[in-house]
Amino acid sequence: MKTVLITGCSTGFGRETAIHFLERGWAVLATMRNPAASTLPVSDRLRVLPLDVTDAQNIAAAVASAGRIDVLVNNAGIGWLNALEGTPMETVRDVFEANLFGSITTMQAVLPDMRARRSGVIVNVSSSSTLMPIPLLSVYRASKAALTALTESVALELAQFGIRARVVMPGMAPGTSFAENVQKRISDGGWFPPAYESFAEQTMAGLQAASSGDITTAQDVAEAVFLAATDPDCPMILPAGADAIAWSQGR
Template sequence: MSTVLITGCSSGFGLETAKLFLEKGWHVIATMRKTDPSLLPESNNLTLLPLDITSTSSIDNLMQEVKNIDVLVNNAGFGAPVPVELTPLATAQQLMNTNVLGTLSLTQRFLPLMRQQGSGVIINVSSSVTTKAMPLIGLYRASKAALNAWSESLAVEAKPFGIRVHVVLPGRSPETKFGENARAYFAGMDDPAYGKMVNDFVQMAGKTNSPVTYAKDVASTIFAIAIDQNSPFYSSAGEDAKLWLEESQQQSPFCR
């Protein structure tokens, strides 16, 4: 039985991905900051563990419980829809600490195990906004672009050891709380200049009458990558993400 470890399984993409791998008969190690057994179906193939990827001690505790995995899905992330001008440095640091450094820290801990076993798959969940400039997500986009960048280099470095590295690019998901978060962040700011932009963003975030990305789209894309050795480095997830990737001017040799 193959084993997959998935971060950020309390909701959204991570939760649906954990459910899908369980349905397919995998041993699933589902992690989240505060474990909640009621979120996932009871199964002898399920291991639920606490994990905060921004905490070294939390990662240390996880590594004491997990000795070997076949697939690592780095899904846990943090989003903050705020105009670049109004983004507090503390928020920018939290974005980088979670989406870039936290994911990196966990990946670095599992790489020696994968090298030792001569195989492994690392799937990093990024965002299709890295291919398209959009308002209110400049620092979030920057953090995901940084994730893409080190993932590209890691793919080259890890290949000789039999380790595959891939990046998933989901699109706009009405199942996430980006719209609500935008209002919440903006409510605490004094500058009204971006009011219309925030309102437009909130309305756009909740629309489902145009192509969007659902959690099940992301889960199925991740599972397909896990079982297909010929998967491309970048994979879009969701109809809107596919369109954005096709329309982007990105010339990376990893895209095909």
Template sequence: MNTILITGCSSGYGLATALHFHTKGWNVFAGMRQPDALSDGVIPTSERFQPVALDVTDPASIASALQRCGAIDVLVNNAGIGLFGAFEATPMSTVREVFETNTLGTMAMCQAVLPQFRHRRSGSIINVTSSAVLAPMPLVAAYTASKTAVEGFTASLALELAEFGIHARLVQPGYAPTTRFAVNGSERMQGLVPEAYAGYARRVFAMLTQVEHVTAEAEVADAVWQAATDVNGPMRRPAGADAMALARSGAS
């Protein structure tokens, strides 16, 4: 029976992906910063589904989580934080916070699992980025930069890991209004749209509410499933109708 560790499972894509793999019969370790904060009934009562305390910015937390998980077959780096606002008004401390989780957290998790994968000469790493890497979007410059860095990192990493039978893949979700992207980052985003940018930001928000095609959590979960089970498939998998349209248009 295969075992998977997924980061960022408290809600959204991570939780949907964890539940999807559980229904497929996998052992699932669902990493999240505060497992005790989940409401009853959100996760299945099953020996094959284990919430794990995991903060990808904390080396001790990573080591503890991996010790609990033991041998895993697949790592999914989904943990991330969002950011929306004018870059001019964004403190560099906030930019660093975004990179610490989205980029360095992903890299730290990869580095932590590689010894066991290399020893077994098998394993898959799936890094979740964003359709923001497929086409530029305004007012998410720092966030886009953090995800674009993961794309370059993964493309290079895949080449060196192929020598050991290890696969590295990317899943690129589109815009999903049903996730907690904005809610989770609301405090961080306070004051990032100053008056000079207010009118422009309103137009951007209005544009987002009129988007015809969006992404559902289940579509991302399925894309991760395909990336994990089809080792001969493409390295990059757009997830959601909007992301797939961007990929087809060659907007990147």
């Protein structure tokens, strides 16, 4: 029985991916910052571990307690939408810490054992927003684009050891709660610099309109991650969801 470790499993893509692997007979190490809040189904092939991807010691402890890891899925991350001018550097660092540096640290933690066994797969969840310029997503897109570029280079380094690295690019997240929450912050005032508020409102209206179409579901992402983890012939970059596929074809 093979084992997958997945970060960010409390909700959304990570939770659905953990269930997807469980349903296919895998042993799943589902990680999240607060395991007590887990809503994953009970299974003797499931272990829920505490893991904060911004804490290197926490990552090392989780990987050490996990045992053999055949597949690592770096799914944990945070979103951010704001004008660059209005984004504090502390927030920039937080976004990169969660979306890029945490993935690097987790990869470094699992690679020595994978290299010794000369087998393993790393799947990094990026974003299809990196495929085209989208205003107000500059910091988020930069962190995810860096993750994609990192994975492409790492894949070449690791192939000699029988280790594969792949990227999954989801499209727009399910539902519109993210967009609605941002819109509320705009309406409340002070979240965007005043000079950008009119532009931000127009941008958010466009994003909300786009989210009413055929967007990515959590199941789309779970299926793409599983394919990347199990198919040696899987493309280096795998779009997940109809909108992500359309964006990748129009790049």
